[in-house]
Amino acid sequence: MITPAFELTQDPDFLTIKIRVPYAKASEFDIYFEGEDFKFYAKPYFLRLTLPGRIVEDGREKASYNTDEGTFTIQLPKEVPGQYFEGLDMLTSLLAPKKSRSAKPLVEEMAASAELSEENEEEFDWEMEQIPYEESIAPLQHPYGFGNLRSGVFQRLQDELSDVIDIKDPDQTPAEERRRKRLAAEAAKFEPDHYLADFFEDEAIKHLLKYKPWWIDAHKKMTALKGESHQEHDSSAFVVFSEEEREQMRKFTNKSYLLDKRSRHHVYLGLIDILLAYCYEICVNEGDKNVESSWNIRKLSATLCWLESFSSIHDVLVSFGRRVLCYPLYRHFGLVTRAFSDTVMILQLGKAAVLKCLLDIHKIFMESDPAYILNDLFITDYCIWIQKVKAKKLAALCESLQKTTLSKSHMGLELEELEAAAVLVQEEEKALKAAGTVSKQQLLCSESETSDSEESSSTSSSETEGSDSDEQESSTSEDGEINSFQGRLQEERTAPLIDCNGLRQGTGTSMEGGDGKSKVAFQSPTPPGKLVEELEMQIHSAMRLSEQPEGLATAGCISQEQEESPVPKPDRFSEDAAGKGNFLEVSPKPNPLLFLCSTNEDED
Incomplete structure (x- = not known):
């Protein structure tokens, strides 16, 4: 205290x-x-x-x-x-x-003392230490406030007002140093992630930008009447003060302000800065007041928060834009341009609209502790001063504000570079996702093709194995004698087989059956040279058999009977590629004639 x-x-x-x-x-x-x-x-x-x-x-x-x-x-x-x-x-x-003259009692009731202690806790501590007030003799060199007419206010109130302003010890800080410290604090506070999040995920901000405060309808009515009559109209016809606002104006003390040219310039620029912050607050809260309203206004206005004295309208806009992108909940450049256009509308409506906004700010600060000090430093004086401002000067200020341009490059925060980099990252992520999807599809297709080929090959092999097993079973069931010699004869493919006509049934030759329709195909790994030699030897043997005496006629009769007997069923059947004919693969079986011929040769 x-x-x-x-x-x-x-x-x-x-x-x-x-x-x-x-x-x-x-x-x-x-x-x-x-x-x-x-x-x-x-x-x-x-x-x-x-x-x-x-x-x-x-x-x-x-x-x-x-x-x-x-x-x-x-x-x-x-x-x-x-x-x-x-x-x-x-x-x-x-x-x-005053010193206490009564001694503390030696005995006291505990319950009563507990109640007394609770009462004392609720009461204000009147016994705090006090330091006599001393007037400052040396004049301060760094004024601030409305028109830079105040000084020394924060010399003794710094502890109380640390939550109101950001500058420390403003009475001893020149204006140039305040500006330098403000820019450094804004640069340190700026968060690219927060800005980019609001830049890409802007659904809530788009909703806020649709809100229409009271001055938009008033401005439309004024513009419509100007278009019809081509005359200037008093803004009081579009701006209506409530009874509460009238009571606020009655409480103000009328005073005159002796401002030089430079001070008036600072006052006009400070007014723009305060109105910009107020327009942002109204937009983001859609006209409702909350506990953050006072903080939003004073934090976004460098005039209120840093006791800044601007030199141009462009500096005001840049400062406001930087603070919007650094401090509040919603940090979007669209809110900066929206506050800019709203401030232009308010100034076009005239000093009545400006006064109505200032009265609302005065009420917000009065209900916020300790922001009420800003009313004494700025807002109360603005409310009194604006009522005496000439309409032409306010119109000239509005015209100058309209001619001023503001872009993201003016913020000094590399916003365009951040956005370009973020868009590039998004495109790369999309490309990677697309490539990952394509590769995944290709992998799935290759896996499906591989599985299909494996299934087809397994199916064909299983069918082949099944057909081989079926043919072997049919061969075994139809001819038991062949089944007993099949394994040994398949291993000895070079063994000669002689039919009744004296021709060798070997691989690589074909033979017509009894009906002339069936065809027999043989496969043998025997080289062609040996096959010819064996065939010549068998022909010679067959010729010698024809010259044998009658004792061997029995063998010839047996051979003739086998020739006239029905042709046995083939061992294996399979369709050709066209599916037209049947090929027979005859398993080699012993020919009794072969043994008889060999016996006769030995006897000879």
Whole structure:
């Protein structure tokens, strides 16, 4: 708490206490007095005095507040009229708390002491340490506030106002250093991820941009009437003040502002900065007020937050744009341009519309603790000053604002490079996803083709194995004798087989059956040269058999009977490629004639 500047005077009947509390919230203050005790509280000021005489509350006490000077004047009746209080100029002794004259009881009831302690916790601690106020002798060189007319405010209120402004020790900080520190703080606060998230996922922001505050309809009506009559119309016809706003204006103290040319320039530019922040707040909250409204306005306005003094309209727009992209919840450049267009509409509507917005800001700050100090520094003076501004000057300010351009490259945050890089990353991710999908499809197709080929090959092999097994079973069931010699004869493919006509049935030759339709195909690994030699030897043997005596006629009869007997069923059947004819694969079987011929040759 801050001990305010105060002084005490007296007359025979009253003790007068004058307390200077500039920038205090005058609507909320407490005064307590009884006997020799006097206590005063108006945040952030606190004063406790031990008076040299007794005062009394009898209905004659009075209190008044001077808004221009920021002082409370309190008259308190003396308990004994005509009594003279000594030592009223001894301020240090008056600030000292009155010492307790009663000893603590040795025995006390615990329940009662517990209740008493709870009551004491709820009460204000009146026994805090106080430091006498001392006026600053050396004039401060770095003013601020409306028109740069204030100084020294934050010298003693810095602890209370640390949540209101960002600049530390503004009384000792030049304007150039404030600007340099502000730019550095904004650059450190900027988060590319947050900005890109709002840039790509902007559904909520598009919804907010559709909101239409009251000045849009008022501006449409004014534009329509201007188009019909081609005359200027008073903006009061489109801007209506509520009773609450009228009461606010009645509470203001009328004053005149002696501003030089440079100060007036700062005031106009500060007005644009404050209106931009207000338009952003109205847009993102869709006209509703919440606990963040005060923070949004003062945080986005460098005039309020950094006590900035701008030199051009372009600097104002750049500062506002940077702060929108660094601090609030929604950080989108579309909100910057929307606030810009709304501010132009408000200025075109005239000073009545500007005053209505300033009154709303004044109310928001008054309901926010400790942002009410900004009303004393800026907003109250703006509300009084704007009512005396000439309409032509406000129109010229609006025209200059319309001619000013603002782009992302002006922000100094490399927004366009960030967006281009983010778009490139998105395209690469899409390309990778597409390539991954194609490769996955190709992999699936190749796997399916491989599985199909494996299935077909397994099917064909199984069919082949099945057909071979079926043919072997049919061969075995039809001819038991062949089945007994089949394994050995297949291994010895070179063994000669002689039919009844004396021709060798070997591989690589064909033979017509008894009906002339069936064909027999043989396959043999025997080389062609050996086959010819074996064939010649068998022919010679057959010729010798024809010259044998009658004793061997039996063999010839047996051979003839075998020739006239029906042709046995072939061992294996399979269709040719065209499916027209049947090929026979005859398993080699022993020919009894072969053995007979061999026996006769031995006998010869």
